[in-house]
Amino acid sequence: MRNIKVSLRYAKSLISLSIKNKLLEKIKVDLDLIQSFHSNVEFKNLLKSPIVKNEKKINIFKLIFKDHISPFTLSFITLLIMKKRESFLFDVIDQFNLLYNDHKNILVVKLKTAHNISKETRSKFLDKIQYSFKNKFEIILDEKVDSSLIGGFTLNIFDMEYNSSVKNQLESLKKKINTKTYIKQF
Numbered sequence: 001m002r003n004i005k006v007s008l009r010y011a012k013s014l015i016s017l018s019i020k021n022k023l024l025e026k027i028k029v030d031l032d033l034i035q036s037f038h039s040n041v042e043f044k045n046l047l048k049s050p051i052v053k054n055e056k057k058i059n060i061f062k063l064i065f066k067d068h069i070s071p072f073t074l075s076f077i078t079l080l081i082m083k084k085r086e087s088f089l090f091d092v093i094d095q096f097n098l099l100y101n102d103h104k105n106i107l108v109v110k111l112k113t114a115h116n117i118s119k120e121t122r123s124k125f126l127d128k129i130q131y132s133f134k135n136k137f138e139i140i141l142d143e144k145v146d147s148s149l150i151g152g153f154t155l156n157i158f159d160m161e162y163n164s165s166v167k168n169q170l171e172s173l174k175k176k177i178n179t180k181t182y183i184k185q186f
């Protein structure tokens with residue numbers, strides 16, 4: 001909970017300043033680049049390490065990103081490091097992305113299917129979602145394949161999940177069978 005509060009506070013400041021300075025799109029691109037390092041274990045360990053001094057962390061950041069991100073973003077990261085909040089960097093980026101999507105009226109819909117879907121099916125999903133929200137949002141479909149679903153799909157919009165997977169239907173059927181008491185008839 002504390003991580004979210006701290007991260008949200010920094011993300012709000014960053015988005016506010018980037019809008020004010022007309023740098024929103026550039027900052028978004030910069031943060032997406034930094035976010036791509038999220039899976040790098042060494043990079044994450046560097047951020048969390050209390051042994052590595054702040055000056056060294058700043059120098060490493062400058063060395064890696066100086067030619068790839070704006071000075072504004074670099075100074076923001078420097079601020080995080082100086083305030084000893086660098087371990088929150090990826091949480092700040094996540095919160096920034098949520099605020100960015102809200103500001104731009106972007107709705108990220110998570111679609112999980114058992115197999116890759118065709119362009120036609122993807123288009124039908126997008127059309128149905130656009131219709132449901134009366135074209136108020138730009139819809140971004142975040143697709144993932146999960147073979148454990150067996151068939152069907154799950155759709156996450158906001159905090160709601162529509163689960164139409166075969167796996168879910170089988171689990172539901174299993175629960176019904178286990179809770180029913182049957183009378184043995186001869």
